[in-house]
Amino acid sequence: MTLAPLTASLPASAPWKTDGPRVVAQAFPYQGSKRILASKILSLFPAQGISRLIEPFAGSAAISVAARHYDLASTVHISDVNAPLIALWDRIIEDPNELISTYTQMWNDQLDDPRSFYLKTREEFNASKKPELLLYLLCRCVKAAVRYSKSGDFNQGADHRRLGARPANIAERITSASKLMKTATTSTESYVGPLTGASRDEVVYMDPPYQGTSDVPDHRYLTGLQRAPFSEALQTAVDNNVSFIVSYDVVTDDNKYGMALPSELGLLHKHVSAGVSSQATLQGKKQVTVESLYISPALVERLGGASEIDKRLDLYP
Numbered sequence: 001m002t003l004a005p006l007t008a009s010l011p012a013s014a015p016w017k018t019d020g021p022r023v024v025a026q027a028f029p030y031q032g033s034k035r036i037l038a039s040k041i042l043s044l045f046p047a048q049g050i051s052r053l054i055e056p057f058a059g060s061a062a063i064s065v066a067a068r069h070y071d072l073a074s075t076v077h078i079s080d081v082n083a084p085l086i087a088l089w090d091r092i093i094e095d096p097n098e099l100i101s102t103y104t105q106m107w108n109d110q111l112d113d114p115r116s117f118y119l120k121t122r123e124e125f126n127a128s129k130k131p132e133l134l135l136y137l138l139c140r141c142v143k144a145a146v147r148y149s150k151s152g153d154f155n156q157g158a159d160h161r162r163l164g165a166r167p168a169n170i171a172e173r174i175t176s177a178s179k180l181m182k183t184a185t186t187s188t189e190s191y192v193g194p195l196t197g198a199s200r201d202e203v204v205y206m207d208p209p210y211q212g213t214s215d216v217p218d219h220r221y222l223t224g225l226q227r228a229p230f231s232e233a234l235q236t237a238v239d240n241n242v243s244f245i246v247s248y249d250v251v252t253d254d255n256k257y258g259m260a261l262p263s264e265l266g267l268l269h270k271h272v273s274a275g276v277s278s279q280a281t282l283q284g285k286k287q288v289t290v291e292s293l294y295i296s297p298a299l300v301e302r303l304g305g306a307s308e309i310d311k312r313l314d315l316y317p
C-alpha cells in the first residue's frame, strides 16, 4: 500500500466544488445528511486521494458516497450504531436489485390506503427490524427524520402529503450508490474503535448527533453522544496522529448555540457556510446556517498547514 504524501498541494481542478450537491446520488433520504457541505469537506482531502475514508457516524454516508464518486478515496468503511441502518447499507452494497424490487412492490401496495400501510409497516419494522422496511419508512416519514421512543421503537409519523420517492427514482439512486460503495466495509460498532484505530494514510470523517440532543437521552438517533468521552476519544486519535475532520454543531447567524470542542485538543476550527436554512425560510425568516469543522493536527500537517486549508476552503466558495 502506498502512503499518501505528508503535504499535498491544492488540487488543480476540483469538480466537487462546481458540480453542486445533487450530482452525487443519495441512496436514501436521511435528516442531517451532509450533502450540502460535501464540497467543503472534500476540499480537505489530500489531492492525490486516500487509501480509505472511515465514516463512524455514517447515517446516509453522504461524504463517503461523494468521496467515492470523485475518486478521492480508494475505499470506505462506514459504521453506525443503528443496526437496521447498517443492514440497509449491506443490502444496498450486496443485493441492490432485491431491495429495489421490494421497495417497488411496497410502494405500489400502499396506494390503496397509504396511511394504514405506513402504520402497518412501522409496526412490522419494530417487530422485525428488517432493513427493507426501514427504507420504505425513511422514504415516507416526516422530513426523513428517524425518531425513536424510549424503548427503541421507530415512532416517526408519515408525511401524508407525499407517497415517498417513486420506485424508478429509488432504483436509480440505489443502483448508483451500490456501484460506488461496492468495496465498502460496514460495522455497527460505536465510533471509538474506527476513529482511534485509523492508520496514517487514512482519513476519518465524523458527523456526530448535534449537541442539544446529545447529552440527553436522544430520541433522534437511537443514542445520544456525550461530550466528555467524545473529547477523550478525539485526544487519543490526536495522539495516534490520525487525520480526522469533525462536523460539530450548527450555528445560525442570529441564534448561536452549542459548545466548542476543548481547545486543548489543538484542533483547527473553521466555520463554513451551509447556505440558507430551509427550516427558517419556512418560518418566513432568512437565516444563514454556519457549521463548525474541526481538523486534526495530523491532517493540517498533511495538507501543508492552516493557510493552505484556508485557501482550499475559499476556493470556489
Ligand SMILES: C[S@@+](CC[C@H](N)C(=O)[O-])C[C@H]1O[C@@H](n2cnc3c(N)ncnc32)[C@H](O)[C@@H]1O
Pocket (backbone or CB within 6 Å): 030, 031, 032, 033, 034, 035, 056, 057, 058, 059, 060, 061, 062, 063, 079, 080, 081, 082, 189, 190, 191, 192, 207, 208, 209, 210, 221, 222, 223, 224, 225
Ligand atoms: C448526524 S447523523 C449523520 C448523518 C450523515 N452525515 C449523513 O450524511 O447522513 C449521526 C449518526 O450517528 C449515529 N450515531 C449516534 N451515536 C453513535 C455512536 N456512538 N457511534 C456511531 N454512530 C452513532 C446515528 O445513528 C446517526 O445515524
